[in-house]
Amino acid sequence: MSGEDAPAQQQNAVDQKQDSKPTEEPKTEPEPAPAGEAAATAAAAETTEKVPEEEAFTYRALVLTGYGGYDKVKLQVKKGKPALKAGEIQVRVKVCGLNFADLMARQGLYDRLPSPPVSPGMECSGVVEAVGEEVTDRKVGDKVMVLSRFGLWQEVVAVPAMHTFIIPDGMSFEEAAALPVNYITAYMMLFDFGNLRPNQSILIHSAAGGVGTAATQLCKTVKDVTVFGTASAGKHETISQAGVTHPIDYRTKDYVEEVRKISPKGLDIVLDPLGGSDTHKGYNLLKPMGKLISYGAANMLAGQKKNLLAVAKNWYHQFTIHTLNLIQGNKSVCGFHLGYLDGETELISQAMNAILDLYKQGKVKPHIDSTWHLEQVGDAMRKMQERNNVGKVLLTTEPMPEEEKKEEPAAAKKEDKKKEDKKKEDKKKDDGKKDDKKKEEPKKEEPKKEEEKKEEEKKEEEK
């Protein structure tokens, strides 16, 4: 995908980086700029010709430099215009979406992301800046949303036109960047595997998260669906407004008991992003003909870096099922991950078209939690990983205002203090699921603060 087609010169830069690939590199050490595109394949070798003006073309990109904490994703400057293959378009990115897979990838827990250095990012919105050969349905100036396996956290990307969708009138770049992964995931789970029909009941974990919000909205498009949604108490008002019938505070209550109180026979569908022992609980909550849809292993995520205990616990408790048990229970277990659906362009387009129709009818609308500058990607990831978001966490490529960089933001110190607290808490937690035990941050906070401004200023000077 986009990361695979870097010009040869960029590829060389990457190769050099890989030779001295730092795994525990000090946080303050700036990446050499211009940095190379994190290309995963040797396909780039095809495009060896360069024209001088293309070399002068630079753009900023977030690059995962090694597996680990939030600081492993660095802002770098790339040189050289991405070469377009037949069927591809170049997009000037406006807004990028964050997804759980990006967090898993940072810890080395997502095998669809090539080895670092590599740019993460599965979705973005932007404007078409150039069109490759054989592209007939996109033109320069089109506003598009993009879906890719990785590589979209950059100011400029080259992607197959068929992985893009025209942004409908009235949809902002923020909404367009928030929509693809969460809504396609929720849509395919509910209406393909889940076969959701009127009068059914469903459990949505993390109902305030990106997929949770999308799934809740999509459930409301079907008559009389009862939605059980887990979230910390502070988010209950929001998820109720979005359509959750029965909000459950999983931090203070046993969600299995809460569901059984209201729906003793169990549920028709359980959406399970957690994995481990929660998959067992979800399976046991199913009615006959019920469907468990597993779409993640968020329980593996505990703390900033790969937590071997959490991973091991998750694997140990990972759900394994024998078909004879499924037969005797009349149950279904499904696995979904959009990141493994590359190539299924037709299926994805069908889902996207249905979602855009619902958007135009006003039935679904992405809920934005917060938008951060590229420089703030660490804070953005933390917000999501610690489950302090309500709705989608986004990155904007808009330059950070100088005044924000210059001033020493009070919030930054507060953030540092929080980090310290967090580290202590991380050690205590090995479950990962209870990460948002701490008090909720205000929803409408001003996230565009910055911590690593010196590094950034240095890069700006080098440009």
Added chain:
Amino acid sequence: MSGEDAPAQQQNAVDQKQDSKPTEEPKTEPEPAPAGEAAATAAAAETTEKVPEEEAFTYRALVLTGYGGYDKVKLQVKKGKPALKAGEIQVRVKVCGLNFADLMARQGLYDRLPSPPVSPGMECSGVVEAVGEEVTDRKVGDKVMVLSRFGLWQEVVAVPAMHTFIIPDGMSFEEAAALPVNYITAYMMLFDFGNLRPNQSILIHSAAGGVGTAATQLCKTVKDVTVFGTASAGKHETISQAGVTHPIDYRTKDYVEEVRKISPKGLDIVLDPLGGSDTHKGYNLLKPMGKLISYGAANMLAGQKKNLLAVAKNWYHQFTIHTLNLIQGNKSVCGFHLGYLDGETELISQAMNAILDLYKQGKVKPHIDSTWHLEQVGDAMRKMQERNNVGKVLLTTEPMPEEEKKEEPAAAKKEDKKKEDKKKEDKKKDDGKKDDKKKEEPKKEEPKKEEEKKEEEKKEEEK
């Protein structure tokens, strides 16, 4: 269900039988008559009052007397009118359907059938003969089809009215007895778990069998569905006419290769009645978003009696799946068995109503392979177990004509010879799936021959 409500006197008879429960009883030994109903619960103790005319009431019933070969199912005569509880009706049975679960049960491989002695039989058609209290939607004389967990291979049954469905005009008792289990099974697998939609592709094993025929017909009600169907070559013409797009002779060809030749990307749905290694093959044939629906373990059935090697092999190869594999494959694994869906009356009624609508529109029609007298149940089971049937195998309660009993049918000797051959073959086979390797019997054979006429005549005298 029906078997649970035997009058106390019958219950006593059962108790006596259980005390001396034979496991390897000689084939020629007749059961004492009148034999008891195989009641599984003590619920019958409620109905202790008897009136003399009820005691004079007798009816014939097939009873599984112990686990083993075809001869373990014996024709017996029961005494006493079944007592009706509130909500129940008494049905004079005309025709009974045979199902794979009955064959599994005979070998002790189906845990939904109580221990012998017990009457098997999950479906039948007949006429309402008496109506219990609180029954408002059935009256004496109504033609009904009945669905039950077991107990319907009898001339008279007492069943909850809600487990019966009115036979539509124009449907014969044979069709009505052939329809419930196979069509509800196929319908729920295809349209609930399978979520079958236009342009999809599906593999139907044993496409000439009861569920296979029903599933093929139901697939044709959806636009442009490609059906791969396995059957021995002699059945290909029939299954093609029924709607199979690509018939595959699994005896001479590798069905996985045959499917891949035509559909390299794989399939949207695989219906798997076989279990064991075939489940793995089916899973691997799935496309992304594909659904494997396991609904049996026919591979466990090899030979007349429980074949420990076949059972062990099936268990050894039984499919076990980890949710992380499902996630990476974007796949679904479902288990279905109507026998474990008791109590889901609403789900079953919805499916049945949809099927009856399709019947009225001429879109589905049960295909009858053959109808046998109760005395011939062994041959009927053999025909099905050896996969020599095309469509449904039925039992009729119609009395066997005296002339058929008197004459020594040429076919009976032929059957004996076949049995010998079969025994030799059974030893060679441990896969179970290839059971119909032998040459096909003619479809339109006259099955109403009888082998155990002496036993039967003895019983008739006792009446």
